[in-house]
Every structure is written in C-alpha cells, then in structure tokens.
Amino acid sequence: MALTENDLRHLARLARIRVEDDETGPMLAQLSGILGLIDQLQAVDTRGVEPLAHALDLEQRLRPDEVTETDRREQFQAVAPQVEAGLYLVPKVIE
C-alpha cells in the first residue's frame, strides 16, 4: 500500500509532528516500507483466529474503591512551567 504526501501531512497533523518539506520524500519511503511489512502480515489467513488484545495471557487486576492519594499539588506544580491560582497554564487553546 502506497502512502501519498497528503496522507503523510494528515498523519503529521494528527500526531502534532512538524515535517519539513525536504523530509517528506525520505519519510514517505520509510513509512511505505513499514506498510509493506504490514501488507505481508495482512496476507496471512486469520479466519477463526481471535484478535489478540494483549500480549500477556492475564486478566486485569482490580483495586478496591479507596482514596489513597493525598494532595501533592505543590510538589507537582513546582516542576510545571507556569501555574497560577492552582491551575496549570498552557498556551491558549481557543481564539
């Protein structure tokens, strides 16, 4: 399966990765190569095989519904770039 430059731009946008113009060529080739490997996997007949959700053959462990965490906001916010009034500040997300 061949990837187009539009696909690449769309994926980069979804993943918030900046791709420079001179990078698109090599990146397209590399990604298409990976998709080639996946095509080989897709070619295997998997009828009757249950999809694998996890590599470990184990069940999810559950914890009791108890509050075990204390307020450690000060410690967490000490390493945050910018805080105010208890809030983490980030670049504005709406205009």
Added chain:
Amino acid sequence: MDWEVVIGLETHAQLATHSKIFSGASTAFGAAPNAQACAVDLALPGVLPVLNRAAVEHAIRFGLAAEGVVAPRSIFARKNYFYPDLPKGYQISQFETPVVSGGRIMIERNGSEIPIRLTRAHLEEDAGKSLHEDFHGLSGIDLNRAGTPLLEIVSEPDMRSAAEAVAYARELHRLVTWIGICDGNMQEGSFRCDANVSVRPKGQQAFGTRCEIKNLNSFRFMEKAIEFEIRRQIELIESGGTVVQETRLYDPDRDETRPMRSKEDAQDYRYFPDPDLLPLCIDAAWIARVRETLPELPDAMRRRFVEDFGLSHYDAGVLTASHDLAQYFRALMLVVPGEAKLCANWVSGELSAALHREGIEVRQSRITPTQLGGLLRRIQDGTISGKIAKEIFDVLWSDGGEADTLIESKGLKQISDVSALEKIVEELMAAHPDQVAEYRSGKEKVFGFFVGRAMKACGGRANPAQLNAILKDRLAG
C-alpha cells in the same frame, strides 16, 4: 413534504465512586483546583492505570438493569487526540468490546410503552477542565475531573421527536440514580447528553445526514436545542441546501445551535488496545452477586403500584420518580394500609411541595412516613378534615411532634356531632334572615355564604358533608 425526525442519544453518566477509575485520587466535587489530580491523572512518566472495582461493578449493575449483555471479557482502548485537559494525549475508553452490549429503556409513545434500544455502554475516564479567561492570554487547566469514571451509554436512533428524546433521557436518568451508580446531578455535570439529530422524508429508509448537539445539561435545553436543530435542518433542505455532518453547540441564551468544530478537523481517533491494561474479565459468579443486590426497578415498581394499589399510571410515575420517594411512599402505605390514593396525593402534593420549598431531598424530609401516616389516619377515620390536616402538616414540618397530640392539644377534632352542627346552623339562620329569604326565593348561590359562615363559626372543624346536609335540610324550611 412530510419529514420524519431521527434522534439517538449518547449519555455520559459519572459513576458514583470515591476514587477515580484508574487512580486512588478522590472524585469529590468542588475541591481546590488540581488538589485531586495525582501522578496518574497528570500522566507523569512511569505511572500505570489500575482499574477501580466499583466502577466495573456499577457498569455491571447498569447492564443488568437495562437488560443488556455484560461482556465476560472486554478491552480498554486508547482514543487519541490532543487537548491540554487530556495530559496523556489519549483518553482510556473502550472501543470494539464494550463492557455492556444491547439493552433497552422503555418510554411512552401514544399511550403505550415502547423500547428505545441501547447500542452499548462502555467505561471510560473523564478529561479535565480548561478555563479560558483571565490568565494573560493563556488557558488554565484544572485536572481534578481527569480520570473520573464515566459510563457512556449509547442509544440506537430510535427516537422520533424532541419529546421522545427527553422522555428517554429522563427514564435513563431515573434508572442510573435508582440503581445508585450515578448521583444524576446535571448542574455538576454528572449526567451529560449529546444528541444525534437528522431528518428524512417520511417513508424513506436511509437516514439523513446527522448533526451532533453537544452538552445538553438540562432536560429543558435538550428539548429546545433538538427542536431548533430539527427546524434548522428542514428549512435548510427545503430551501435547496444540504445538511453537513458536524458537531454543534446549543446556546440557551439565543436558543440556537452553532457549529463547534469544522469538518476539516474531522475526528480520527486512531483507537488501539491500551497495552497498559489487560482484558477486563467478569465471571458469571460476579454478575450473579450483583444481580442479587439490584433493587426492584422503576418499571416493575410502577406496574406494581398500578396493579396492587389501584393507582393511576400518572400517580405511579410520580411516586417512582426516585427510589427514595418510592421508598417513602411504601413506608407510608404500611402505616395507612388500603389508602393508596390518599397517600399518593399527600406524597406528591404537600410533602413534595414542602421538600421543594426548602430545596431538600426526600431522604432529608422533616416529616417521617410514620408521622405523616399518623396524620393521614385521622383524615381516614374522619377525626379531622383535609383542610385542618394541611395546617397540622405545617406544624409537624416546622416543629415536629405527632398528629394525635396536636389534634388533642389544639382542639382540632372535627365536629361530627349533629346537634352541635345544627345549633350553629340555627344561630346563623336567625342572624341572617335576609339571606335565608333570598335562598328560599331561589337564589341558591347564597348557600355558599352559609357554608363559609358555618365553617368560620366552628374554626373549620365541621365535617363538610354533614354540614352541607344539615344546611340543605334547614334552609329548605
């Protein structure tokens, strides 16, 4: 052209747990910003989610109550998108194998009950909150809500009007609060609905293009928003346009919906199984244990109220508005057996009005079922009139005590002694010969004058039926 409306609802019910779905941070509402956001909720490196047993159990309760299928094995998936109130860059949700599949919620259509089918219900975590004001051009992020357990309940597109969508949402709200998995507080966002709305020419099989209306946080706004959206789509099509699939936001101040996201940002969440979480396995024994703890459900109780107590569908519906109200009614019926209609009237009348006035829930009622029952027994046996009972109710509500003691100490007993009533009537007639003459000349509305005066003379304690009979008899001459 005749149009048919098609509506499906997606509802996020916040599950009533103490701690978050994947961390041990508190879910209590109203804490200082970020005071309840721990390392897992902040997505600090190296942390792992551990699933809350109570959140799963709530999902099982819902599956059983809605008659869906609880999956013996379900999978958590990552829903990927970037937003600052979602620190991991993905929301942990369920995609291909939800914890509950199918099920139904019954609503009324043209006087009969019909099922609104459920597609699924799945567990997921809530995101945090973004505040866009007052931070020198920056946004403030509060992650207290991040990781709060949600059950997203998705209906099939089975509703055919805004009123039906609201009926479904109300029934669903009643069910999740009834079985105790959600506090149902819509102001605090514990029960949030999004509506998918489309229209198609009547008789057409294929669905029209739908729009999703987000965050309808009251039943009233839901109805208005959907009605606006239906009108908008029909007008658009009839004037030659086409509906574009998009997400719209309802603005209650202007009573309209507006596009929220452009199509360019069409969602592509790239779901995949979350490697941090193993498959969730729910065995038959667990499901059976949960089934044993389920209370009688509102549908069943409503039917029983109609069949066993002879109540109207309307009364039964009002009394089963919440589990607590229904419990109150049942407790009251134990004190005043056989008086279902009287009990129903007082619970949905005086009691509900008093609760509403003080803004409290029925479990905080200042009058217990035993106290109210004691009062109703005295109406039942004719000791007091309904009017006096309302006065006693107010005293019981504000000062407490028992009806019998109050009736005794305040001398409120109804006068059923015929001779006492006759004496009052005779004195009245003697004092008002003109009105007696008027009545006898055919002006029957003067009758009311005598009833009023007689009631006043005895402090409202006359048995109304007896008084009427005596008055009629004497006035006739």
